[in-house]
Amino acid sequence: MSRSINIVYFSWVRERLGVDEEQFVLGDEVRTIADILNLLADRGAAHADILSDVSKLRFALDQDYGTPASVIGSAKELAIFPPVTGG
Amino acid sequence: MIKVETGLADFDIGSETQDVARHGGGAIASFVGLVRDDGNLQSLELEHYPAMTQKALYGIAEIAKADWALHAVTIIHRVGKLAVGENIVLVVTGSDHRKAAIEACSFIMDRLKTVAPFWKKEVRLDGTDQWVEERQSDIDASKQWDE
Structure with a gap:
């Protein structure tokens, strides 16, 4: 049985992609963010464009900060x- | 006591301060952040990641409570559409002494600005809008607490 993870987007990432969340099936080859x-970059031009520069992005696995090298493990949600820019 | 709230509702600084005072100590510090009028701002739209916001703010409050021996911490951060002059954020810290209360309050705000998952969009009087970008001065202010 394949595992899947929910991906959630916020702020201009959400606006530019035009979706606030999507499901992603985790194949055996998927280990890290x-x-x-x-693989997400193949979903379209907006995905490829936004994901091309990870220095402008932040990531969280199950609501804890991670980095592109973070291992997905049993996480259910990637943000x-x-x-x-709060406060 | 640690109290963390996010939502559209405004807060009452007086009653929040009294709540913190009930938990003892001899010093209370507070900070209130407002929507600043920079000439052509109509409002701010504050977005957040609800599942993570509570966890992030609570984590910051726990560190502050331990490091400055606080009796109570309250953090309230509003979300949604906020007009110029409206309250955005409130931090109240209660401790035995002035220095601890003030320092802890400052630490909480510095960390909140760089860690808590909120995003501000500025809506201008001419109808245009743009997402606020992170500021190096905020990153530097947050890092100073690690030294």
Whole structure:
């Protein structure tokens, strides 16, 4: 049985992609956030454009910050968003 | 006591300060952030990641409570559409002494700005809008607490 992860987007990442969340099936070859990003980039021009520069993005696995090298493990949710600007 | 809230509702600084005071100590510090009028701003739209916001703010409050021996911490951050002059964020810290309360309050705001998952969009009087970008001065202010 294949595992899947919910990907959620915020701020201009959400606006430019035109979706606030999507499901992603985790194949055996997917181990890290970077592996997901590589496959997500094939979903369209907006995905490829936004994901091409990870220095402008922040990532969280199950609501804890991660990096492209972070291992997905049993995480259920990946969030992709710009640097935060609250306060 | 740690209290963390996010939502559209405004907060009452007086009652929040009294809540913190009830938990003891001899010093209370607070900070209120407002929507600043920079000449042509109509409003701010604040987005957040609800599942992560609570966790992130609570984590910051726990560190502050331990490091400055606080009796109570309250963090309230509003989301949604906020007009010029409206409240955005409130931090109240209660401790035995002034220095601890003030420092902890400052630490919480510096961390909140660089860690808590909120994003501001500025809506201008001419109808245009743009997402606020992170500022190096905020990153530097947050990092100073690691030294």
